[in-house]
Amino acid sequence: MPETIRDPADPRLDPYARMRERDLVGRSGRFVAEGEVTLRLLLGPRARFRAESVLLAPERWPGLAGALAACPAPPPVYLADKAVMSAVTGFPIHRGVLAVGLRGAEPEPGALVPPPPAPVLVLGLAGLTNHDNVGAAFRNAAAFGADAVLLDGPSCDPLYRKSIRVSAGAALIQPFARLGPGRDWLALAETLGLETLALSPGGAGGLDGPDLPTRALLILGTEGPGLEAGLLARARALRIAMAPGFDSLNVATAAGIALHALARAQGRLVPRGPNRGGG
Amino acid sequence: MPETIRDPADPRLDPYARMRERDLVGRSGRFVAEGEVTLRLLLGPRARFRAESVLLAPERWPGLAGALAACPAPPPVYLADKAVMSAVTGFPIHRGVLAVGLRGAEPEPGALVPPPPAPVLVLGLAGLTNHDNVGAAFRNAAAFGADAVLLDGPSCDPLYRKSIRVSAGAALIQPFARLGPGRDWLALAETLGLETLALSPGGAGGLDGPDLPTRALLILGTEGPGLEAGLLARARALRIAMAPGFDSLNVATAAGIALHALARAQGRLVPRGPNRGGG
CATH class of the missing domain: 3.30.1330.30 (Ribosomal protein L30/S12)
Structure with missing residues (x-):
């Protein structure tokens, strides 16, 4: 009581x-x-x-x-x-x-990623220093069934009060881990058997191709500077097709669109929900 | 000077x-x-x-x-x-x-919608009383080239200071109009030759079908109560496929995903951007 x-x-x-x-x-x-x-x-x-x-x-x-x-x-x-x-x-x-x-102890990134040949969808957040964006990205990761979210050192805390609130609680259920100091995204992806996708307005590939990877690490950076050139050059850079003239998306929204496409390609989604009326 | x-x-x-x-x-x-x-x-x-x-x-x-x-x-x-x-x-x-x-005078909804047979993509916001969500929805409407955003009476002002900021300025370039008092979404859609799509977690259809309309009014409601049952019953209700167990998306993110799918089906998007490096 x-x-x-x-x-x-x-x-x-x-x-x-x-x-x-x-x-x-x-x-x-x-x-x-x-x-x-x-x-x-x-x-x-x-x-x-x-x-x-x-x-x-x-x-x-x-x-x-x-x-x-x-x-x-x-x-x-x-x-x-x-x-x-x-x-x-x-x-x-x-x-x-x-x-x-x-909080308890934070897991190692590798502990959250199923070994090959299982399909994997991991969201990587690089330099996301806005709590709303981190919370919103977690909400989208949970909605589209990502296995894990990985954050680099500068990205802010998913368990900050506002991050949890904006995530609609997803930060409490969505597995996540930190990239250790000096750890490299691409080296980690290689160790875990993941293909690294970098979302960037300058990316050459689209999200509706037939060749989306079944084991994917999708990395997003901040809206302003974006991902660093060294990382973009080594990853497969994808862009979200937009209309001419206003090439601007919120980073968490971009994460949502890309996760939706990848999760669908990997067969993670429930195509038809229960009839919950107007809910 | x-x-x-x-x-x-x-x-x-x-x-x-x-x-x-x-x-x-x-x-x-x-x-x-x-x-x-x-x-x-x-x-x-x-x-x-x-x-x-x-x-x-x-x-x-x-x-x-x-x-x-x-x-x-x-x-x-x-x-x-x-x-x-x-x-x-x-x-x-x-x-x-x-x-x-x-502000100047607000246009009539019909003035923003090209006549048939031109393809049309209109976003309808029903009861969106959160300025962040309205701003974010405008940003997505502009990014995916919607012809117009229509707002009902209770939805808040896209030209509120915070709405403009969250929209990344999209509220200043994205055509929008208000649904007049007592005007019905479906009656308006019929007058303008649009098919009404209602985004709802209980919707039976998905967004990846081959039969997405070329003249579409996509209506979204608030996250809590959603769209009213009377409207859902008369519109074509679509849902965004999600992973089992966390069926929760921010309304503006949902708008972004659905607008992206509809705009792509209508051929509105630039599939490949200029190579802007890491931008």
Whole structure:
């Protein structure tokens, strides 16, 4: 049963305290997830992380009790009025659903990639320093069933609060790993038996050819500078065909379009969904 | 030649004053565009709106003088230090590039749609009340060469400051119109000779069929409630195939994927871009 907390200084709420300041400090061993959709993913069978605790406004408890009961090792649940939640976190909490998760150890990239001859779809993010774009790229990776997302050192943290939110919780279920310092994308791809595709407006190939690889590492860079020339020269550069005159796509949208094409070519997609009415 | 302004109370700067408060008030006859990419589109041959004036930090003038000289009817240019710009607008101006544009009269939807038998691609936004999503949808509409974007009454303003920014300026060149009060999407489509496609997770059809229409109105609703059942029942409902287990896409990303597929089927896209190196 949940425990009600009335004192914002209660030490059990310490991991929720001064959230925005902690956002600025960056990574620690914990992360914060907000909102019901995200919490359900964190408690569900596909979560890659363990919830350390859950903090709910009392009125949210009845709707979420079932999801907590279904969790094999349910975390402690604290109930606190939104005023207490806001006092602890330092900003207005509207939805009344927060959780603290534990990062655990990050896997090695190779541990996330099935060995040949299994089909593989990996998304590589190179220098993506915008949390919205990283979150949106994770959402697309999950929607199109990528095996893993790999991030280089400069790319930002998928478990940053805003990244998780923009990912619609995908950051909690989508396997990901960091490219170690000095590790080279193409060397890694070779080790894992993947063909490296680099998405770039200057790419010569398209996405609707019959020869899309069954084991693919798709790398995207930032919208401005794009991928570095050395990487482009060694990878197979693909571009998304666009209309004349406005050759500009958001990087996460570009990832979505390319992942959709690759996943379809690899037979990863469910062609016809259940009839869910207008949902 | 530009005129230097040192007094934040100079009446020529009135249209730039208290920008955030004006954002909250909503539409007027003017809009504000920020940043160099956006300004270049506003001054260029594809702009649908006239710039009333341009306000630059002095150090931005040399880089933009050419774009202003190339404009057939160049607007007045005011130069002001960023401190003056910030004092006028009410928030820190980092990039030092602002412009005020004039909305003019909004066209009728029918005026934007070529008559049969020309191929047509129109994006319809139904109840999109998030400025980021509207801006991102416009960016995708421009990238894939849509003839027009139509918005219903509840959808938010593409010329809101943030919409323009997220659209990467596409809102200034992409033709759009509002569905008048009480106007019905399907009745309008029939009048214009368009087939109505409704994108929905419950849709039965896919996007890779051979029978995509050459005159298409593609309607998207909000991520939560989606499109209303009455509209879905009367339109051809399509879904984007996704991986099992995470059936969730951002609405603008979904628009991008569907527009890409429709534009390709209609032969609107440039299959191979110029070799622009790593750009």
